[in-house]
Amino acid sequence: MTDGDIPLRVLSTSDLAGLEIELSDVVSVVEQAYRALADGVSVTPPKLTVKPGDGRSVSYAMLGRDGAREVVAIKTSYKHGLTLDRDQQHYYTALTLYDDTTGLPIAMMDCGRIGSLRTPAVSALIARECAPPGARTALVIGTGVQGRLALPFLLTTLPDLDRLLLSGTHPEGIAAVREQLAAHFPDRELELVTDLRAAAAEADVILATAGPHTPAAVEGDWLKPGALSVLIGYGIQPSTLHRADRVIATSAAQMAVTGTDMADADGKFPAVDAEFPEVIAGRARGRTGAAERIFAYNSGLVVTDIALGHRFAELALAQGLGTEVSLWR
Template structure:
């Protein structure tokens, strides 16, 4: 076994592997359910903030019980201001049946796909049955796939709004959306706070430099605010009538800005895996203003990464290394 090969898949190897929003959402939904059922494992990530500059590194370990895949993920992000960001993330997949390595992969595209899938599932779980208007705030990596994924689970949403501050980002969101929905339109708005008061679903996916701070209690009754990146007020969790998260333990690691004045976090009312497994509710009643926190779980990276790796390897992409020789 010491001569076991490892397939290395670069960002370019994965960039154009075909996969639809419906496929990604189905994979992410499945692994959330297996997590709730105890078949998968997702320990809380280890975070290491670095004191000399605005940077942080994460280490994550997980097991996808439906695919029988173990994975290790790492990420390192350094930001020195708008437009000056270094971000490196990788995931290594192992077959738990054979013990063999499957692939070492760049994780950027995986994250760009599983994150809007999780946001869509949070919205599906918590949106009022009458929801028909959605606002997307942010035009970066997370914003560009958000609306196609939302419509994949909530096709009845018939009014879509977009707020962004960069023309190139707005154009990119519109371009990606029209690739999926050439017959639909998005209304570009200039007043995000006013638009948020009209929306049934608000997806806050801005970058860290945003000046937008949406409060949950400023939304109309029955609305849901999904925290994907930045763009929510620090009081958004405390102000909500009902709160859900992909993971309460992950919220405790990455959501400290949502704490109250003494540094404590309000407990969430339900976690997404439990909701999808039918064991918890996405809201109590039709008037609840819901706050939904999206923190990436490595089991969802495994599900999406395995799908991309399988297709890439079938197409002969990447390089084989033998580090254990």
Template sequence: MTTEGTAMDASPPRNGQPGELRILSQPDLEDLGVSYAQVLRIVEQAFIALRNGDSHNPLKTIVQPADQRSIAYSMVGRDGASETTGFKVVHEFDPQRTRDAYRFHSFIFLCDDLTGQPIALMDVVKLGPLRTSASSALLARAACPEARSALVVGTGVQGRIALPMLLAAIPQLERLMVYGQHPEGLQAVRDELLRLHPQREVEIVSDLQQAAGQADIVIGASGLTARQQVRRAWLKPGAVAVLLGYGIDADVLHGANYRIATDTEQMQVTCTDLADANGHIPPIDAQLPDILLGNALARRQRDDVVFAYNSGMVVTDVALGRYLADLALAANRGTRVKLW
């Protein structure tokens, strides 16, 4: 991957063939020359199109057995910016990691809404982290555009690309920190940053409280088994805490001076674990699409501690999926299947 812009700003090719579906597997989506700067632009355009374009992002449909051994959900969305419709399906087995049998399977089916032709059925292992990290970076840049330091909590897939995506959004960041429990994950964070930014270094921190107190931006990207979470009292005035997984305590949401989210309704569906003892979740002050359009503030006062909630938005999956699919199809990747 690169962080430079590409020629993808031009209208993408329309690659679907009548009656044919292209299957794009994980290997088909590797080494496509994806630009983080372009990913940010596409995700930003998708959020803006929710207000200004013919885009739609209905709430997800979720099913789960009584013993919570699995969770499955589906989403349909339309990105007006690229005239693309998508259907995303996810099945996660052992999501609580209590059976030592974790499995995750997901795909997205994309259709061109100008020609009516299918584009691709594609894996989302690469797509999901890209769009989530881009949304986090947009939230962080909106709330703290002059940031100089950032801390990522977690070293999984999201944690590994969070800092490069933040640098694409906020190039003036000077101090980059990561906190995690797994040596191999910490090394992976270092390796990914070195690959994309050979001149930059990431600082591995062992004292989470101290690091959180020094960071302008804190990204909570840990998994469910996170051992320690950033608390509200640790954050300095003016900091923004962006939660996309775990690693930031619920008391940051409840104690923040200002709260923003990618989407309020989606947050109500996905953040029930952040409610207080009475089941209460504080109201959200602004949503990202309105902030990007200049119709809402990302913070009120310079010293506000801002809590930002990043819930997955299928419209960004659709928009970014179209970008990746166009790159893959232009490179003649994937398996052609005649279904119709």
């Protein structure tokens, strides 16, 4: 067989939507990806970013190799209409996987569901490693894609949480958060908060997942001693970073590139005390004191997309899903 005879299997949004996967399985896959990166068997070069001067769009390209699975992949994402409401924006993301043992393509897939699972799984792992001892209260800010599974994943890694707070403004998003919580943890209740400052002062863990137009703006001096704040999207102010006792980042380099809105007036960041892959591998500590206020920056690393995308490809191929395309003929 020549390269021109090798088809590429394309997995669409609908192909992936019906695949069942346990939240604990997602957490395990993501954790393994971080361990492989910390062990030096995986590679994740800095992402490439393109953004026009008028800020209408942003696009990224991320190449990586998962050494544990021996898979090479490239992820691309493009979002248009950054200044528009969410329902007027256009967003496309795709992942192409190659088997680095055979040299053959595995699949190209929509990466939307992968991202919607990978990111809250990472936040849940950060919370497991960095939340204060005896954490009982979690606050999620935002009800978009990243907010809707935030609490179910948090409960997967921190099952002793017993107060689940939500700050959101979109009725359909709030309903979706309730639906996901009921689907995964039907015995848990959700509290919708109206006083964000009071809620932030009570929270042991805060996940900021909102979109750029959110009115939510938690300040660093609102947080109680020991609180963990995790930035995924928007909803917390730069003071939560600059007044933190300890700073954790999934990648310090990516934080410097994609987290510029959290820099100080001189464009600078506090030093990152530990990168999260090293924390997962046990080579660095997430928390060094019960009263530390910790800021964590959760930016996507492509190795986690690769690992979870490969898991989805395994499930999809086992069920015969997807369409074969003769791309190279």
